Amino acid sequence: AVAVTVVGCAALPLRAAAAHRTVQVHGARQDVASARPSRRRTVAELTAVVLAVAAVETLRRRGAASSADDLVSLAPVLVGVIAALVLVRLYPLPLRRLARPAVRLRGAVGHLALARAGRTSVSAVLPLLALLTALTTATFGGSVLTGVTDTRDRAALLTTGADARVEGTGPLPSALADRVRRTPGVAGLTGVSISYEARTSNGRQTLPVAGVDPAAYAKLATRTDLGAFDAAELKQPAGEDEPLRALASPAVAERFGTEPFRARMEDGTAVMLRVSLVRDLTPAVSGDEFLVVDRAGLSAEAARPTVLLLTGDRIDGTALRRATGDAGSVLLRAQERARYVDSPLQSGAERVYTAAVAAGAGYAVLALLLSLLRAAPERAALLARLRTMGLTRSQGRRLLVLESLPQAALAAAGGALTGWAAVRLLSPGIDVTAIALATASSPPGRTGLRTDPWSLAVPTAGVLVVAVGAAAVQAWWSGRRGSVKELRAGDAG
Structure with missing residues (x-):
């Protein structure tokens, strides 16, 4: 009985003494350097x-x-x-x-x-x-x-093609470009003649053909990041019998390939074209089908500008409409963007x-x-x-x-x-x-x-x-x- 009592009473103190034989911190560290998940x-x-x-x-x-x-x-x-x-x-x-x-x-x-x-x-x-x-x-x-x-x-x-767009139902007056260029905020102007109903060689398909000045239009395409290209690749060839070089959309390029084809403009004249450049986008025309050519190879009537593409940081819309008058419609990029909200x-x-x-x-x-x-x-x-x-x-x-x-x-x-x-x-x-x-x-x-x-x-x-x-x-x-x-x-x- 005495032995059982001694063992029962001494077991807990002896266990505690053995556990605390060496000095240690009570409880394990729970910091991020030592704790394991x-x-x-x-x-x-x-x-x-x-x-x-x-x-x-x-x-x-x-x-x-x-x-x-x-x-x-x-x-x-x-x-x-x-x-x-x-x-x-x-x-x-x-x-x-x-x-x-x-x-x-x-x-x-x-x-x-x-x-x-x-x-x-x-x-x-x-x-x-x-x-x-x-x-x-x-x-x-x-x-x-x-x-x-x-x-x-x-x-x-993509809708305007530039910071502002002036477009008429037909050829624009020759003096309009000078008046628009003096509008406050206008830094650059590029004239484009667009034939929306130009017919291809089979006579059943129509597509827009834009006549441009290659140098000015190439600068505009680079500035707007809409199908930039080298102006020299679009200029009219030196030979008279050579077809006009054309910048085409992928759908048009796939349809005609690299072979020459005939396109009849809205004024009744016909031109021979050959696709030399392919771009997904272009400033003058939006959509999946378009052609852009050097207007120097078009007739005098087909080469007259129908669209003015304007660039500038702060174009005065009121002054631009006043300068345009009834000659065409005015579309500002800022106003077009405001419609989306x-x-x-x-x-x-x-x-x-x-x-x-x-x-x-x-x-x-x-x-x-x-x-x-x-x-x-x-x-x-x-x-x-x-x-x-x-x-x-x-x-x-x-x-x-x-x-x-x-x-x-x-x-x-x-x-x-x-x-x-x-x-x-x-x-x-x-x-x-x-x-x-x-x-x-x-x-x-x-x-x-x-x-x-x-x-x-x-x-x-x-x-x-x-x-x-x-x-x-x-x-x-x-x-x-x-x-x-x-x-x-x-x-x-």
């Missing part, structure tokens, strides 16, 4: 990765032909979440790399800041998820808005994406501020202890700024990279034409997304500025307060 977390992350990859691949294969649904809305968020999970896993690696050379630096502020950043608790790294998701959403929304703007500009340019669908969709950009940027800043406020009491106590050891106020500010920089810099760089990747991955499956244009007319081909540098730079810079500013303000505020309260709080903990 659990199996459940690994399984959950792999499941999310599989779902994100499947969503992106489905969206890319499906293309932009179908209407938008939840998959289009969730794809950017899924990409951001996956990138955040990867960055959380990789977060300790750069800190370990930087901590080794930081030991050789003069002073203890840099080494102490990196050491504290590496010992951040796992829960403090979780705001990276919010930051990456918010930054990816903001970048994607900004790219959509940029794509909408580009699509509207392109559609307006009249539809409630287009304006509402644009506001939704604008709100998404603002909400994403605001959510990123909020997540960063909440993570900094969560660690504010502990940082204040740390500064109070270090000030008793001789740390100056400027060193305290540098310590807090350097400590907050790794997470903010990783989130900013990861957000920019993830936003760029999301746009590149999802661009084949998203068409912004329906959002940009209120009418059925659209630029040739599908209008996809492109990365907007401002959408990448502004949220990234905002995260860094907020992180550095919050740390500096916290250090300044802690320096103004006394250290007794922080020291007592730290001793009690």
Whole structure:
């Protein structure tokens, strides 16, 4: 009985003595440098990765032909979440790399800041998820808005062919070009004679034929980025029996090939043409079928300009209409572009994406501020202890700024990279034409997304500025307060 009592009473003290034979910290460290993710977390992350990859691949294969649904809305968020999970896993690696050379630096502020950043608790790294998701959403929304703007500009340019267009029902008066050239804002003028009902050799098919001055028209095509070409390749050949060189659309070039063919103009004259250049677009004529020739090879009647294409930054529409009078109609590129935002669908969709950009940027800043406020009491106590050891106020500010920089810099760089990747991955499956244009007319081909540098730079810079500013303000505020309260709080903990 005595032996059983002794063993029963001494078992617990002996076990405790054996466990505390050596001095050790109570509980294992739970910082990002030493904590290993659990199996459940690994399984959950792999499941999310599989779902994100499947969503992106489905969206890319499906293309932009179908209407938008939840998959289009969730794809950017899924990409951001996956990138955040990867960055959380990789977060300790750069800190370990930087901590080794930081030991050789003069002073203890840099080494102490990196050491504290590496010992951040796992829960403090979780705001990276919010930051990456918010930054990816903001970048994607900004790219959509940029794509909408580009699509509207392109559609307006294709309609007018230049910054402004003056077109008559027949040949324009010869004095009109001089009056229009003196209009405020007009920097360049190119005259074009267009025969919309020119007939080909079989007499049954009609297509527009534009007679141009090759040198001036080549400059216009280069400036507007609508089928740029070399003017020398369109000039009239020296021989009289040689057919006129023509710039054709792909459909016309496929129909006639490189063999000469006859085209009858609207004035009844006939010319022999040969396709020498092929371009998808041209400023004078829009559509899938057109021919552009040197008007020096046309008759005097067919060579008279019927269209004036004007270039200039700020063309005065009122003065241009006054100078044109009843000779022709005036179409401004700016006014044509303004028509595309009249539809409630287009304006509402644009506001939704604008709100998404603002909400994403605001959510990123909020997540960063909440993570900094969560660690504010502990940082204040740390500064109070270090000030008793001789740390100056400027060193305290540098310590807090350097400590907050790794997470903010990783989130900013990861957000920019993830936003760029999301746009590149999802661009084949998203068409912004329906959002940009209120009418059925659209630029040739599908209008996809492109990365907007401002959408990448502004949220990234905002995260860094907020992180550095919050740390500096916290250090300044802690320096103004006394250290007794922080020291007592730290001793009690």
